[in-house]
Amino acid sequence: MRYSGFKVIKEALTGHKGWKPAWRDPEPKAHYDVVVIGGGGHGLATAHYLAKVYGQRKVAVIEKGWIGGGNVGRNTTIIRSNYLLDGNEPFYEFSLKLWEGLEQDLNYNAMVSQRGIINLIHSDAQRDAFTRRGNAMILNGADAELLDAEQVRREYPYLNFNDARFPIKGGLAQRRGGTVRHDAVAWGYARSADSHGVDIIQNCEVTGFRVENGKCLGVETSKGFIGAGKVGCAVAGNSGRLMGMADMRLPIESHVLQAFVSEGLKPLLPGVITFGAGHFYVSQSDKGGLVFGGDLDGYNSYAQRGNLPVVEDVCEGGMALMPMIGRARLLRMWGGIMDMSMDGSPIIDQTHIDGLYFNGGWCYGGFKATPASGYCFAHLLAKDAPHPTATAYRFDRFRTGRMIDEKGMGNQPNLH
Numbered sequence: 001m002r003y004s005g006f007k008v009i010k011e012a013l014t015g016h017k018g019w020k021p022a023w024r025d026p027e028p029k030a031h032y033d034v035v036v037i038g039g040g041g042h043g044l045a046t047a048h049y050l051a052k053v054y055g056q057r058k059v060a061v062i063e064k065g066w067i068g069g070g071n072v073g074r075n076t077t078i079i080r081s082n083y084l085l086d087g088n089e090p091f092y093e094f095s096l097k098l099w100e101g102l103e104q105d106l107n108y109n110a111m112v113s114q115r116g117i118i119n120l121i122h123s124d125a126q127r128d129a130f131t132r133r134g135n136a137m138i139l140n141g142a143d144a145e146l147l148d149a150e151q152v153r154r155e156y157p158y159l160n161f162n163d164a165r166f167p168i169k170g171g172l173a174q175r176r177g178g179t180v181r182h183d184a185v186a187w188g189y190a191r192s193a194d195s196h197g198v199d200i201i202q203n204c205e206v207t208g209f210r211v212e213n214g215k216c217l218g219v220e221t222s223k224g225f226i227g228a229g230k231v232g233c234a235v236a237g238n239s240g241r242l243m244g245m246a247d248m249r250l251p252i253e254s255h256v257l258q259a260f261v262s263e264g265l266k267p268l269l270p271g272v273i274t275f276g277a278g279h280f281y282v283s284q285s286d287k288g289g290l291v292f293g294g295d296l297d298g299y300n301s302y303a304q305r306g307n308l309p310v311v312e313d314v315c316e317g318g319m320a321l322m323p324m325i326g327r328a329r330l331l332r333m334w335g336g337i338m339d340m341s342m343d344g345s346p347i348i349d350q351t352h353i354d355g356l357y358f359n360g361g362w363c364y365g366g367f368k369a370t371p372a373s374g375y376c377f378a379h380l381l382a383k384d385a386p387h388p389t390a391t392a393y394r395f396d397r398f399r400t401g402r403m404i405d406e407k408g409m410g411n412q413p414n415l416h
């Protein structure tokens, strides 16, 4: 079923009786060519590209809960490609280009809104660093614009420019960045994958791998054994737990990250802004709520909820940047489990077990990566070779020391 304006009008006039479920609810088959574990953004995008671009028809996505119930439906919805390092910038720019055509590709309104993002600058050293980053972006075909304080003030006059501990001295803008309605991304990919024959199996938990003579033959699940030619794992915050079932210990830790939404306000923030002297990022949803977040809670956890010290810390960041936020009431908050890698960059690679592939380590920037991650993982699963934009995301970089440490923090996952 194709969605269109005409269809909406027709259904409105005929009592909305013609809508069909957006995807089927099939029972698992005995065997698939490819089984993707995890019905988050990355798993569903992988299935979509496997079927649509790489022509694989016998594909299943296995999800222990419901699709969109993980981080894909919990994030603060920011997309951008403003990275510095060679291993990252081409990949994230590829992702942003895929976002730009996503709604047409999926025939689904994911509310992709390129409202722009500005990373604020608070010191001369930070201006130097952001200038370098902007140049790296431009060299990789992305857009970047260095703003002085007056240019930022024209767009966001109510920010705390002068009377602040960390005065705003400018900003690095990426006008093509923005926000996307996060759960619609899961639904759009699911609907498209399903229409290409992918089985999306919800409420089915993978409980183990069947490995014989170094080859993965399929997965044990709460609905029984499912055979597979290849198994791709894309379970984000549960990566350590899942790969532990294959006796693998990953260079990844799981941490909680919280998100917050204020009561609805009149239009205030035209784009996304990030505080450069603390950790605080904010946008305004189409319903009017300020959607914001900050740091991880700082300890390993699988709990999908956070704690009060970080609420206070994030709100302090907001107050330092835009003091009038103190008058807004906090309406909702929640947590998600982040797969924090040792260098802050992801992994899309084969494992040492034949037929078992891994996608993870997205830290708290994996939403913007969803299309490229799915595309590159599908490429790897279909061709047994990395996609050209994801050649750096290999396991062996932790052995050879070729880290992609965007922040220069070293091997401390909670700081990336």
Ligand SMILES: Cc1cc2nc3c(=O)[nH]c(=O)nc-3n(C[C@H](O)[C@H](O)[C@H](O)COP(=O)(O)OP(=O)(O)OC[C@H]3O[C@@H](n4cnc5c(N)ncnc54)[C@H](O)[C@@H]3O)c2cc1C
Pocket (backbone or CB within 6 Å): 037, 038, 039, 040, 041, 042, 043, 062, 063, 064, 065, 066, 067, 068, 069, 070, 071, 072, 073, 074, 075, 076, 077, 078, 079, 204, 205, 206, 207, 234, 235, 236, 237, 238, 242, 257, 258, 259, 293, 334, 335, 336, 337, 338, 362, 363, 364, 365, 366, 367, 368, 369
């Ligand atoms: C509060 C918060 C804010 C964020 N903000 C941003 C942002 O603004 N921009 C950005 O780019 N990124 C952001 N992120 C990060 C981003 O959301 C994640 O990196 C990304 O969504 C992870 O990939 P995913 O969508 O596939 O994960 P998920 O949606 O978590 O999907 C993984 C799925 O695997 C399933 N699963 C786990 N174990 C099993 C099993 N054994 N069997 C079967 N299924 C299993 C889970 O149920 C889950 O549905 C944020 C994350 C959080 C929590």
